[in-house]
Amino acid sequence: MSIERTLNLIHNEFKMLEPMSKVLDIEEYTEEDFLASIDGGSKAFKVFKRRAYEEYKTLKFPAWKRVPLNKFSLKRPIPDANFELMGPKIYKRFFEMDESEEILAHSLDFQGSDRKFTLLADSFSTDGIIVRTEKAANYAETLICKFTSESQLASNLIIVEENSKLNMVFYTPGGDFSAITSRFLLKKGAELNLLFVNLSSAQSHHFSNNYYVIGEKAKLRLYDVNLGGTVVAPYHLVKTVGQGASANVKPLFFPVGNEKIDMLYLGRIIAPESSIEIEGIGTVTDSSKAVFRGSIEINKNAKNSSGNEHSSTIILSDKAIVQAIPGLFVDENDVNASHAASIGSIENDKIYYLMTRGLSESEALKLIVAGAFEPVFQEIKEIFDDEVIGGVRNVFSERIR
């Protein structure tokens, strides 16, 4: 079985060569580490991980260019997955995986920001969660998965059954390392509102790799809130496979100091009348750096579909860097597609206007930057638990300086 790749290598009959990237030479985990990590798991769990590990062994860690990984090394002992779960009891542990779930997880295999990181979690994580809703169930309570330790390795599988509706939060309050690989299947008519909050910062490495398959008339709303770190690399590949499927992806980011964040949000539109919107909002300040890769692909035959990608970034310092790398690949004519990026500092006229009302320059700046994020925070607040988002607001506003 082939995996879902990040780059579609064939476009309009031109075959692209996947670029060879530089690799890191660092000390690896061993066969014993692997064996320890599968200890106590179900048979299917062992099958899943063995397959991941066999491939993992053949690969090296990438060095990356835009956001270099030169400070990266593997942690010992191998991090566990430690989390608290709150909300409806529709989950089990990843190591309890059964055969059908193993087949499903396998069919949802994907490359991620780098296959090595996707497989790092799949090979060595001792745990994670498997969520499965009931058909046609509408859960009033939000399912919250809160990671509680400094470092995490985890794999997750989320299945939203036909016509069911779930709100879910993955919350990482802090920590110095994580590699988390998650697969999502939204069946016909399903609705998933999903919020990732990663408040780790400063000296930390985070690799979040996520793949979503969205069925007929199913709806995904995804909010991905990140700060920045030594390297923070969120990856979300969203694919509409059923007619009328839709996804709305709203990333927020705010690196400060020397923090870096390298994001990839990829919408792959396969089915007719389906739509994907990606709308990133962020701020960079001090000497921080943000790379925002937002990409939309529309396959042949995805008639009457629409794909829009947009990012806007406020730059608060001359030394901060933002690279918005949009991609738009359209193989079908009968579509509505657009992409755009806006990058800029705050207009002096706006600051002046607020100052004439009695706000100091820095108060005015804070108000404008907070205002850029506010509409999305408001949406998040309306959908999810109040408590999480209150904290996020504060963390963001403390970063404005």
Place this chain on the structure above:
Amino acid sequence: MALLEIVDLHAVLAEENIEILKGVNLKINEGQIHAIMGPNGSGKSTLANVIMGNSKYRVTSGDIRLEGESILDLTVDQRAKKGIFLSFQHPQEIPGVRLRKFLISVKQALGSKEPLLKMNRKIESLTDVVALNQEFLERYLNLGFSGGEKKKSEILQFGFLKPKVAIFDEIDSGLDVDALRKIAEAINKFKDEGMSILLITHYQRLLDYISPDRVHVYINGQIAATDGPELARKIEENGYAFLLEGIER
């Protein structure tokens, strides 16, 4: 004593050293309304911005005094805190900041300890005064407001912040007749509470409702003539030509 006094004020565009204010003199007493009229591009908005301290312009000589003290060294927000308010010809849009919340946080930044409930009541009653639907309080500041709604938002802010002196830069442009009357009433009311007002306008029609103590005609960076309200009527009928003749050499 004059509340706001402008003495032989010269100012240039900070970046290009081009002189726009060429010796302005103006004196507004407490509770007075003054009107400034003048052709496009004569420097009326620039005067308002220089009084407010906009760093796009640099004062090269002269003085601006509030209650006898020079404010030239003060920043924009310090001037606002001292009680100067500018209602903009083109108000800015600020996404993500709700009008109601904005008013309250500004009032608090100005040092007010008034309880929230009271502030909210005040704000709501002001929406009636300026004929703005209360829904606008929950909208983002000026974002997507029509031209007239933006002007109403400016008056609302003015009424809530209660400055000592307010400059209205073309408050009447973009307002329909009913709104114009309503806003004129509001301005008269605030005047009676002791606020001083400088109206920059092109039209007599605003002055049908607000009767100014003095009318100034501003031409080419200077005040060319000052008189009572009848001056405004004369300009409406004859244009500025008769004044231009007087200053051309």
